[in-house]
Each structure stands twice: as structure tokens, then as C-alpha cells.
Amino acid sequence: MLCTHSLLIKHFAIRTLFLSQHQSPSTFKGISVNLTSMADTNKAAVEVFEGDDLAVSLAKYVADLSNKFTSERGAFTVCLSGGSMLEYLRKLPEPPYLDSLEWSKWHVFWLDERVVPKTHEDSNYKLALDGLLCKVPIPPGNVYAINDALSPEGAADDYERRIKELVDKNVITLSPTSGFPKFDLILLGMGPDGHVASLFPGHPLVQENKRWVTFIKDSPKPPPERITLTFPVINACAYAALVVTGKTEADAIHSALGKSENPVKLPVALVSPEGELKWFLDKDAASKL
Numbered sequence: 001m002l003c004t005h006s007l008l009i010k011h012f013a014i015r016t017l018f019l020s021q022h023q024s025p026s027t028f029k030g031i032s033v034n035l036t037s038m039a040d041t042n043k044a045a046v047e048v049f050e051g052d053d054l055a056v057s058l059a060k061y062v063a064d065l066s067n068k069f070t071s072e073r074g075a076f077t078v079c080l081s082g083g084s085m086l087e088y089l090r091k092l093p094e095p096p097y098l099d100s101l102e103w104s105k106w107h108v109f110w111l112d113e114r115v116v117p118k119t120h121e122d123s124n125y126k127l128a129l130d131g132l133l134c135k136v137p138i139p140p141g142n143v144y145a146i147n148d149a150l151s152p153e154g155a156a157d158d159y160e161r162r163i164k165e166l167v168d169k170n171v172i173t174l175s176p177t178s179g180f181p182k183f184d185l186i187l188l189g190m191g192p193d194g195h196v197a198s199l200f201p202g203h204p205l206v207q208e209n210k211r212w213v214t215f216i217k218d219s220p221k222p223p224p225e226r227i228t229l230t231f232p233v234i235n236a237c238a239y240a241a242l243v244v245t246g247k248t249e250a251d252a253i254h255s256a257l258g259k260s261e262n263p264v265k266l267p268v269a270l271v272s273p274e275g276e277l278k279w280f281l282d283k284d285a286a287s288k289l
Helices: 053-071 123-132 153-170 247-257
Strands: 032-035 043-050 076-080 104-109 112-114 187-188 213-216 226-229 239-244 276-282
Touching: 043 053, 053 187, 053 239, 053 276, 104 123, 112 123, 153 213, 153 226, 226 247
Parallel strands: 043 276, 076 104, 076 187, 187 239, 239 276
Antiparallel strands: 032 043, 112 226, 213 226
8 A cells, every 4th residue: 555655319408317306315326318428429428416426436437447457458547636536536445345456456647747746735646645545555666656856848758758668568558549548547527617637728738639748837727837648648548537526617517518609618528538438427516507
């Protein structure tokens, strides 16, 4: 354990996702529907949850994928996000998953990271360490944090180099379609502005299509210096989960999943994996659909 800092219906009436007001919360286990994805190419499942059911469902989803990939190819590559993601993964380091998952075959990466020391409160690594990694027996060598001693440019180059080394070792596969690294699972959150990873609305990095990992020095959300996986990498993954909660995210969710007339897509609307996409929403986040 790491206990040191070392969417096939287009624009379906999504309101059918909601419970009748007369149903008790105890009967609510997540109602789902398939919708055409934001890029109108793939399917995405949307589920809306109440209370603890989101964390319960997310844990089972991750565990099922862990079992699938460790059985099929002997490894499970997962990219974590910061923010509240670790809170929603809180059921993973508990029974039955703590003792049943093949944690030794997990390989953990970050979707994006702030260029700060690993001990800093803004570090996504520290967030994951405290919330998950310190509680499960993933080998330290299978946890790929950024080199926080480097500049943003250097850290991005180094992270891309390390991913390429793992592709050479067949730990990470390559997409036969795009040639970009194909992570088994990418776990994404979303900000109120519709950003994912450190890819912000209107920023040139949203259009980056050659690099695997890039850097940003002028993030509109502090801290300003970060590294991030690019959209070609995000969209090469086998499975992607978008976990979004709260009323402040409702407008961006409506823009991405509702009948928005805005021709400018938010970054979250550009998430269109080659594989499967699933949205985990609470009722507040889904309230404007």
C-alpha cells in the first residue's frame, strides 16, 4: 500500500430519468437510458442517482472493469481525476472489493495533475493517496505520479515518455484506430464551466491533436501550472466514466446532453471515446435536462 508521499435515441426525453416525486428514495437505484453521444458517433449511458447510490454504483462499475481486464490481459490501466472523484470512489477500498480485486495488477495514472509538490494540498496525487492508494495494496511501482521537480513542459514530456515506455512493455495498449494510447478506464469529472481534465473552454489545448500529454501555464482555475492528457488520448480509451454532481454543473450538463442551441461545444461535449461512455449524475446535476 502507498502510505507515504514517496449517449440509440437522439435527445431522448431525458426527464424520464427522474423518479416520480411519490417514489421513496430507497427505491431509487439509478435510472438509465442510452443517448447519442456528444459527437453523435458512440453510445453513452446516462444514470441519475440519489444519495449514496452513486458511489455504490461507481464502485461496482470500476470493480467489474478491473475483473474484466485483469482476467483478459493481466493488467488494468486506470486514469484518475482530482476534485471530488476520490470521494465517489470511497466504496472501493471497502468490502467486498478490498479483498476481492486484483490490486497488484492495477496501473494508476492521472488524467491531469497540478505542477506542485506531491505533498501539496492541490496535488491530485496526494488526494488519491489519502483517499484510495493508501488503503489498497497497489504496488508503488504501478502508480505513475508526475515528476514534480520538473517544469510544466518537462513534466509533460516526462509523463508522455513514461507512457510510451509502458506501451512498449504492453502494459498500455495502442488504439488500432488512432494510434494513441488506449487506457482501460478513464475517470473524468467536470467543472461548472464544462472543462474536463485541464482542458478549458476556449483554450488552445482543447484542439491539441498530436501530443499525448501537454502542459498549461495559464489555467483559469488555480493553480495555473498543470499537465494534462489530450483529447485524442481521452477518446482512445476503452471505457470512460463522467461523474458529475451538484447544481452548479447543471448548465454545462444541459449544454452537453440537452438540446443546446450553442454551436460552440464545451470540452465535456468533446468526450467521445472509441469504447463506452457512461455518465454518473446526481439529481442536482441532471436537474436542467
